[in-house]
Amino acid sequence: SQPPVHVLEDCSFEIEPGRLTVLMGVSGTGKSTLACMLAGYLRPDKGALTKDGRSIEGAGPDRIMVFQETALWHWMTVLDNVLFGPLASSSMPKAEAKARAVALRSKFGLLDFKDKYPGQLSGGMKRRVELAQALINNPDLMILDEPFRGLDIMTRELMQEYYLKLFEETRLTTLFIT
Secondary structure, three states: OOOOOOOOOOOOOOOOOOOEEEEOOOOOOOHHHHHHHHHOOOOOOOOOOEEOOEEOOOOEOOEEEEOOOOOOOOOOOHHHHHHHHHHHHOOOOHHHHHHHHHHHHHHOOOHHHOOOOHHHOOHHHHHHHHHHHHHOOOOOEEEEEOOOOOOOHHHHHHHHHHHHHHHHHHOOEEEEEO
16 A cells, blocks of 8 residues: 655635635645645545635535636537536526526627537637536636646637636636646
8 A cells, every 4th residue: 555645734724705816836736636625526634624614525516616627528518518517416497507508608708609519619618618617506616726727828818818807707706726
């Protein structure tokens, strides 16, 4: 058996509501591990993670994560990818989910692409679909784990500007890892 690896030790911080918090660090310092713990996908061996005074025990719709790599289902259309969360979890009525999907696709410039599949989209468009897919769930905390990694410089800058504009409009509490 392998000896345990210490990824994070003596780590403590708070994320202020309504703020865009940026966590920066070199590769291998535990940023993605921390993001996965905050999202509820991993549990710390020691210590505690809390949100609003309550322990984080698992994934929940109040914390949504956009991963480094594209996490769209290639066999689903743009519309089906955006609708997946609320329909799979029955977290909102179908009519409300569809209305929210239209509004988000409009906001992200994806109205004409509802019947396209991820393989038919550019990297930047895939990222916009993922943002819509996350936001449709109306989370309290958006965790972005290097979401624009792998995009060319121009597209990355456009997506950063796009997200900053979205943040200014929504003031959604965000942890942006880079």
